[in-house]
Amino acid sequence: xxxxxxxxxAAALALSACGSDSTPAATTTAPATTAPAxxxxxxxxxxxxxxxxxxxxxxxxxxxxTGSASAGDSKVLTDAAAGTLxxxxxxxxxxxxxxxxxxxxxxxxxxxxxxxxxxxxxEESGITFVEAKSAEREGLxxxxxxxxIVATYSITDTRKEKVNFAGPYFIAHQDLLVKADNTDITGxxxxxxxxxxxxxxxTSAQKVKDTYAADVxxxxxxxxxxxxxxxxxxxxxxxxTDDVILAGFAxxxxxxxxxxxxxxxxxxxxxxxxxxxxAGTEAINAAIEAMIADGSWAKALxxxxxxxxxxxxxxPTVG
Amino acid sequence: MDFSFLSDPRYDVLGxxxxxxxxxFWSAIGSFVLGxxxxxxxxxxxxxxxxxxxxxxxxxxxxxLTVIIIMMSQVLYSQLGLMLAVREPGVxxxxxxxxxxxxxxxxxxxxxxxxxxxxxxxxxINTVPPGQAEAARAIGLKFTQVLRIxxxxxxxxxxxxxxxxxLIALTKNTTVASAIGVAEAxxxxxxxxxxxxxxxxxxxxxxxxxxxxxxxxxGLILGWVAKKAAVRR
Amino acid sequence: xxxxxxxxxxxxxxxxxxxxxxISVIFAAVLIAGxxxxxxxxxxxxxxxxxKWSPFLEGQNWTTYLLPGLLNTLKxxxxxxxxxxxxxxxxxxxxxxDHAWIRVPAGIVVEFFRAIPVLILMSFSFLLWFEVFGFSxxxxxxxxxxxxxxxxxxxxxxxxxxxxLPRGQTEASxxxxxxxxxxxxxxxxPQALTAMLPAVxxxxxxxxxxxxxxxxxxxxxELRRMAGTSASNYQNLLPTYVxxxxxxxxxNLALGFLASYLEKRLRTRRGGGRRGGAAEPMAVTTxxxxxxxx
Numbered sequence: 068x069x070x071x072x073x074x075x076x077a078a079a080l081a082l083s084a085c086g087s088d089s090t091p092a093a094t095t096t097a098p099a100t101t102a103p104a105x106x107x108x109x110x111x112x113x114x115x116x117x118x119x120x121x122x123x124x125x126x127x128x129x130x131x132x133t134g135s136a137s138a139g140d141s142k143v144l145t146d147a148a149a150g151t152l153x154x155x156x157x158x159x160x161x162x163x164x165x166x167x168x169x170x171x172x173x174x175x176x177x178x179x180x181x182x183x184x185x186x187x188x189x190e191e192s193g194i195t196f197v198e199a200k201s202a203e204r205e206g207l208x209x210x211x212x213x214x215x216i217v218a219t220y221s222i223t224d225t226r227k228e229k230v231n232f233a234g235p236y237f238i239a240h241q242d243l244l245v246k247a248d249n250t251d252i253t254g255x256x257x258x259x260x261x262x263x264x265x266x267x268x269x270t271s272a273q274k275v276k277d278t279y280a281a282d283v284x285x286x287x288x289x290x291x292x293x294x295x296x297x298x299x300x301x302x303x304x305x306x307x308t309d310d311v312i313l314a315g316f317a318x319x320x321x322x323x324x325x326x327x328x329x330x331x332x333x334x335x336x337x338x339x340x341x342x343x344x345x346a347g348t349e350a351i352n353a354a355i356e357a358m359i360a361d362g363s364w365a366k367a368l369x370x371x372x373x374x375x376x377x378x379x380x381x382x383p384t385v386g
Numbered sequence: 387m388d389f390s391f392l393s394d395p396r397y398d399v400l401g402x403x404x405x406x407x408x409x410x411f412w413s414a415i416g417s418f419v420l421g422x423x424x425x426x427x428x429x430x431x432x433x434x435x436x437x438x439x440x441x442x443x444x445x446x447x448x449x450x451l452t453v454i455i456i457m458m459s460q461v462l463y464s465q466l467g468l469m470l471a472v473r474e475p476g477v478x479x480x481x482x483x484x485x486x487x488x489x490x491x492x493x494x495x496x497x498x499x500x501x502x503x504x505x506x507x508x509x510x511i512n513t514v515p516p517g518q519a520e521a522a523r524a525i526g527l528k529f530t531q532v533l534r535i536x537x538x539x540x541x542x543x544x545x546x547x548x549x550x551x552x553l554i555a556l557t558k559n560t561t562v563a564s565a566i567g568v569a570e571a572x573x574x575x576x577x578x579x580x581x582x583x584x585x586x587x588x589x590x591x592x593x594x595x596x597x598x599x600x601x602x603x604x605g606l607i608l609g610w611v612a613k614k615a616a617v618r619r
Numbered sequence: 620x621x622x623x624x625x626x627x628x629x630x631x632x633x634x635x636x637x638x639x640x641x642i643s644v645i646f647a648a649v650l651i652a653g654x655x656x657x658x659x660x661x662x663x664x665x666x667x668x669x670x671k672w673s674p675f676l677e678g679q680n681w682t683t684y685l686l687p688g689l690l691n692t693l694k695x696x697x698x699x700x701x702x703x704x705x706x707x708x709x710x711x712x713x714x715x716x717d718h719a720w721i722r723v724p725a726g727i728v729v730e731f732f733r734a735i736p737v738l739i740l741m742s743f744s745f746l747l748w749f750e751v752f753g754f755s756x757x758x759x760x761x762x763x764x765x766x767x768x769x770x771x772x773x774x775x776x777x778x779x780x781x782x783x784l785p786r787g788q789t790e791a792s793x794x795x796x797x798x799x800x801x802x803x804x805x806x807x808x809p810q811a812l813t814a815m816l817p818a819v820x821x822x823x824x825x826x827x828x829x830x831x832x833x834x835x836x837x838x839x840x841e842l843r844r845m846a847g848t849s850a851s852n853y854q855n856l857l858p859t860y861v862x863x864x865x866x867x868x869x870x871n872l873a874l875g876f877l878a879s880y881l882e883k884r885l886r887t888r889r890g891g892g893r894r895g896g897a898a899e900p901m902a903v904t905t906x907x908x909x910x911x912x913x
Contacts, residue, residue: 159848168679168852200838206754262479267567267576267836284480286487287567289835289844292851293460300464300664320854431628431635434643438650448824448871449864450831453843457864461857466660511627519627529628537627558736565835572738576836579746586750590743598734 143214143340143347147187154180155199155207155216155339159290162315162372163219172196174315178367179236179358180217183338186354205229208339215340215351219312222337231344232337233351235383236364240330241271242310244298244317247325252305254329258283264294264303271308274332291316298324309334310377317375326377335383355385387588391578402574403596409491409560409570410600414553416496421503422538428508431529439504447501451494451562458494459487459566484569491563495556502552510545511537513617543615550608554601571596666857674853675862684852688845689866695758695833695841696826699765704819706766707773712803714778725774732771738832740764745837757840761833769826776822780815781807817882824871824878831867842866 146152156176157164163174177196184194199207199218207213208230219239222232243263245252252258255275259282265272267287275285286303288294294306295316306313310326317324338355340347358364359382368379391397427439446454462468463486470489473482514537522536561572575593579586631639661667674680713725732740744767745760784807792802833839834847842863850859 159851161851165852166683166848168674168677168683170679170683198840200757202755202838203757206749210754260476260479262483267564267573280480282478284478284483286483288459289456289565290847290851292847292856293456295851296460296854296856297464300467302464319851429627431631432639432642432646434646434650438646444872445868448828448868448875450828450843450867452831452835453860453864453867456843457860461860465664465666465857466657467664523629532627554734558734561736561738562832562835564738572736572742572836575739576742579742583746586743586746590739593739594731594735594743597736597739598731601734602730 141344141347141350142211143187143344144350146214147184147189147350150189151193151195152184152187152189152214153195153197153212154184155204155213155218156180156196157200157218158198159292160219160312160315161319162375163312164217165315166198173371175237175311175368175371176217176219178371179338179355179364180215182358182363182367183215183217183351183354186357187350204339208341211341215338215347217338219309220337220339222335226339230339230342231348232339233348234337234355234385235335236338236355236358236385237311237336238380238383239309239311239334239336241274241307241332241334242313242330243327244295244306244313244324245304245327246298246301247323249304249325252327254327255279255283255307255331258305261304262286262302264288264297264306265308266291266294269308275307295324311372314372314375314377317377318372321374324375326375328378352385359385387591388585389588389592391582391585391589392592397574397578399571399574399592399596402569402571403600405488405568405570406557406560406600409488409495409563409568410553410557412492413495413499413556413560416492417499417503417552417556418549420496420500422507424500424504425507425511426533428504429511429533443501443504446497447505449498451498451559452565454498455491455494455562456565458490462493463490487563487566487568491560491566491568495559495563499552499556499559502555503549506545506548506552507541509548510541510543513544514540540617543612543617546608546612546615550605550612553608554604557601557604558597661857671853671855671858674849674855675858680849680853684845684849685842685863685866688840688842691758691839691845692827692830692841695761695765695830695839696823698758699762699769699826699830700823702762703766703769703773706770708777710770710774711777711781714774715781717799729771729774732767733775735768737764737768737829738836740767741832741837757833757837760837761830761839761841764832764837765826765829768829769822772822772825773819776815776818777811780811780818783814784810813885817878817885820874820878820881824874827871827874828867 143152156172156174158166158172160174160176164172164176165174167173180196181191181194184191197207197213199213199216201218204216204218204220205226208216215233217236220226220232221239222235226232243252243255243258252261255278258279262284263275264286265275265288267289272285272287275283286294286297288297291306291308291312294303297303298306299320305327306316310328310330313324313326317326338351340351355364358367364382365379373379392399424439424443427435428443430436463470468490469486470493471482471485473479473486518536518540519532522532527535560570563570564573564576567573571593575589578589582589629635658667665671710725710729713721714729716722716725741760741764744763745755745757748759748763749755788806788810789802792806797805830839830841831843833841834844838844840848846859846863847856850856853859
């Protein structure tokens with residue numbers, strides 16, 4: 068059996084090695100940046116991106132290439148000085164980061180990203196948005212494929228070991244989404260005998276399993292859209308994740324759903340950027356503070372998740 | 387290598403594989419019945435039945451199983467309200483949810499796998515020499531009798547080997563049930579990958595071996611049976 | 620096929636014709652009732668309204684979601700097959716080696732990876748890639764998973780292709796003094812490659828379908844997953860699934876037709892002098908091997 072496993076692993080390693088042939092090549096040919104320019108693997112997230120980024124980037128090819136001047140230590144500030152930024156966002160979350168049919172992006176995270184870019188002196192046309200899926204966020208930052216990430220990115224100690232966080236720019240709470248006419252579900256403790264829906268392997272699902280599993284049934288699906296669709300048809304009674312994400316879904320179908328508003332955790336959303344980039348972190352913190360001060364923070368929230376009836380909270384303390 | 391997760395009460399590895407076995411068992415029975423029925427329709431004298439069976443096989447076989455399984459949950463259950471389990475009020479609905487998802491998955495596997503059973507059986511029917519069917523008709527047997535008494539018994543023996551590969555494929559395919567939250571082996575493996583990422587090689591070895599243990603005997607035993615049962619011509 | 624099937628029953632006489640007609644009418648009635656029942660429920664649930672289906676008339680739905688998703692599906696499938704083909708050829712030839720130390724390990728590798736679900740291979744490859752290179756790549760997870768499985772399946776196709784050649788080919792090559800390597804590269808492989816082409820194309824169908832596994836646990840944004848994003852924008856889950864199912868069916872039917880076209884061409888070409896004996900085993904192989912896969 069040992070032979071089998073050794074052979075299997077060897078084969079797998081050999082395959083991974085040959086699949087990545089272009090990585091070292093790209094490293095050597097690309098101008099000196101903090102990390103290798105986009106590798107072959109990054110192509111996976113490029114396809115859905117390209118459709119949209121063409122309209123919003125207005126010609127700037129890749130953010131990492133423009134960092135070639137790399138005089139200062141801060142990649143963000145260097146790139147911003149050159150007038151272009153590559154920002155990671157979610158593509159599939161209504162209200163936060165959503166790739167729209169016309170190829171543009173909408174949501175609170177997107178507005179925060181644009182606001183920060185503006186404070187750093189970058190025009191909207193200079194921004195390239197790329198998709199930052201949950202599992203890929205640290206990798207995108209570490210490889211320097213993005214300048215920063217605004218994608219429902221909770222600040223945690225484990226993540227802090229790999230990336231810097233600016234913010235928080237928002238404090239979310241795990242909450243429940245129910246049908247608008249539902250009155251008996253007031254919180255997770257009132258879920259006895261009900262079916263709750265969340266995404267497979269998510270922390271929200273884990274929390275429910277650990278705390279309320281005795282009375283609540285948990286249905287796990289691959290995406291929140293599947294959960295919301297099942298809530299619409301009444302197959303599940305509630306969907307759980309961060310309230311602002313739920314509010315995004317509620318805003319998408321006005322009058323159909325509501326967020327219960329009895330949050331049972333705190334998630335500090337931060338803006339992730341390269342580890343050790345103190346100057347960049349401070350600049351982004353200042354940008355967030357400026358957005359809160361001039362009211363554009365509240366306006367962004369009002370425009371994106373406001374239609375769900377979500378109460379706009381007080382802005383968080385940055386830093 | 388650290389196999390400590392095997393004794394962790396949070397991770398019921400045997401239970402997950404037991405779920406895989408149950409999924410395979412019920413799906414295999416259902417697929418066999420529906421597959422033979424479809425094969426019968428594909429060779430029957432009524433054109434509309436032939437057309438239906440042909441269309442069914444060519445449509446369903448070409449849809450990814452993932453799409454079929456997710457449609458079972460999202461369309462058949464959620465949109466069309468197909469209930470395969472009873473939800474009793476006042477009881478924790480987890481039990482209902484588990485059986486409902488399990489049965490939806492089994493239904494999806496049956497709809498999909500039966501097309502491969504049908505094709506295997508049909509090719510088995512083709513191995514029966516036409517002269518035998520002609521002789522059977524000459525002594526006055528009807529189509530259903532020809533099929534039941536002469537052709538199918540021989541055809542089924544000729545298709546044991548191909549059916550064994552269908553069964554092995556089905557065993558592996560049950561992992562797709564994780565897409566609708568059925569707690570089978572691959573879902574547990576993924577949870578383990580999330581929670582114990584540092585032991586991923588040990589985790590993979592355990593689950594890979596689990597499937598080797600499940601599928602290898604099937605191939606060996608049915609291969610042996612196929613040789614024994616082969617019709618000598 | 621239909622010629623052979625008619626052997627099972629006589630040309631229908633007047634009674635049989637009447638009976639067939641009755642069965643046809645009953646079957647058609649049941650079928651129509653079933654379809655009607657489904658349509659009725661769909662309509663009752665508001666699934667048949669124009670609003671649910673009109674998004675497919677919008678170009679943006681295609682250019683933003685469905686086509687990029689389809690492109691990713693095709694990309695993963697194509698890369699996998701291109702990598703899996705040479706690996707499969709090597710493993711297939713290795714399994715035919717005279718040396719046990721080559722033959723046995725190759726056999727173990729092939730049997731091992733054929734026994735493991737592709738979904739599990741993908742999950743593992745995804746994590747392995749992350750451990751080795753320090754960043755995650757769904758595409759790499761999907762491709763390596765597909766290569767490990769399909770490389771093994773293609774190895775069997777190659778082996779069957781070489782074994783399907785008449786023994787005379789081997790004997791003749793040895794008689795004119797060719798070495799084993801020369802015999803393989805100059806005589807057996809070229810013939811086997813053409814003979815196995817239909818089976819390889821049929822395997823493509825399996826690969827295309829398997830890419831959809833990439834959206835479940837690994838998070839690769841292929842057609843099925845992208846369809847989910849589209850559906851959450853237009854709130855039309857059912858219509859979207861129906862549409863992508865049709866896309867998969869058309870794509871795979873086209874591949875299937877290509878495979879049987881190649882097979883037919885091959886058979887007529889080879890059937891010249893002999894009675895097509897050599898091509899026959901490959902036809903069986905195609906049917907047998909395609910019972911596997913998702």
